[in-house]
Amino acid sequence: MTACEPRVSIGMPVYNGGELLREAADSLLAQEMGDLELIFSDNTSTDGTSELCREYARRDPRVRYYRNDANIGAFSNFERVVELARAPYFMWASHDDLWAPQFVSTCLAAMASPDVVLAYPKCLVIEPDGQPFRLIDHHQLTSTLGVCSPVQRLRRVLKAPDFWVLFYGLMRTDVLRQVLPISRVHANDSVLVALMSLLGQFADVPEVLFKFRQKANSVAIHKRADFLGEAEKKASRNFRSFWPATRSICSRSMGMPIAPVQKLGVCLSAFRWYLSRYTSRGRRRARQLLTYRKSHSVPVRQTVESDTGR
Template sequence: MNRKAAAKVAPTLIGTASAPIAVGLPVYNGEPYLTRALTSLREQRDVDFELWIGDNCSTDGTEEICRDAAREDERIRYRRRERNLGSTGNHNRLVHEANARFFTWAASDDAYEPDRLRKMFDALSDRPDAVLAFTSARQIDADERTIGHWNNPCRTDHADPVVRIRDLIGLPHENYHCYGLYLRDVLARTHLLPPVKNNDRILIAELALYGRFVEIREELLLHRLHERRLTQSVSSRDWYRTQRTDSKRLVMPNVEEAGWYLKAIAGAPLGRQQRALALLALRPWIRENAGPMALNVARAAVDGARIAASASGRLLRK
């Protein structure tokens, strides 16, 4: 979507401007930590960027905070969505709204060290074979006390894409790669975030098939862990019910995740042998999820029978 077309859908508070980096910040009722997140982004040093905020129809003070920030800072474009797109839809819309060469998602409850954007930009600019740059992270609590640390355990800079996806799928790790800086045109060639709960893991595994990742081993991301986080506060099935915007009535979370992994590998720029090896790299995930997938199918059969019975009852009453 070009800037003029986007502006017709949801006008921004300021005019357009070009910058090499677009930061996409999706938010819904982010008032508790949003001011801190915006401040840390606005204080990024020695880097040219614009900040695109997608407000998913918040009902708290989010809109006022964002509009105030946009009035104060010409780099900020604020859009209040015409309807709640769900978390996935809001994230993906931001990728298409921005025109910059580089793109990153920022969370409304996280914060950045002042040099994070610049260091990711420099690292990715210097590596023509790379599609993503990311940093280590310091985990913080609601009061910004340090409660943990994250470093990448995966061989995401390996020359072989099969090694990269094998590690990302097979090794236990927190997926903080997704907060890195992407080449936007490569990101746009993926399926983006699919409509399943663990969609960030699927996206990063898919992206690893397109190119190598550049790692900056400095704790420049402050990732906040708190009880209000969406991924922590709802189950997989409840996530589907609250975040999905399609009309599917039968929920099979693990089965759908498997399908998206298969789509990711099928659409990646791989030769026949690499594609076969990438499919084999799914074995640890399949072993771990075989039981849940069987339960998904069994529960969907029960739910399907219940839906059919309800429909039959309505027809009989007519």
């Protein structure tokens, strides 16, 4: 790494980001650890995204803006920003999410050991208007510090609810590139996180430093009166839609530098995860979310303000 190269690359694939893009970019450029680059990859936006990104690139030398000649699709655009990254650490950023100023520095500190390939904080899921929706607080379940066996790390990660959110953690760029391309399947974020766990340890940060903005249609269905019935239907659909993801974990692990017996363990663990999709979990999850909104909305908001300083 030369003196002009950053320590952290942040890749933001974007298409018609709108005004939320400005708030997201501001929170990234306000990081306490300023040795970073922000890479915009514009997938031929038709709103004011291009002008806004160019404005940031003119104002801040840490910002690099690229516009694709044609819309290459979301998956390829996510891969594009990794290809453009120059730093040894990388993180994806969505145009509508938010990060506490200490997100990067805290995750970097958690990755002091070369065995750690990914670090992540607690995540607050927010509604489209920014109000707290639910807290993803299972960091101790997915931490694999000190776990040397790839299969044991995978099993631990797969058992955790909502482990897909680790997709937005801070990763070692060279390790991330080993698990690309992104699988073109449902739950591709979960597949990528699972594959990363086979190549190294995960470190958790016990602070709320990331706000993931839920899409409007997802929030609406959680608020419907017949949410329990919808959750049961979703669990049934998931049983079918998660099969390609399961196959992807198994097939992609075959080319990884792990022992043959470990590869068998990977497939067994992935199949167990697949079977867990079709259980009473959908109903339980629905009840948990409804209970959470009734009993934790105020405490969560207070916790986030305390942890992030926002």
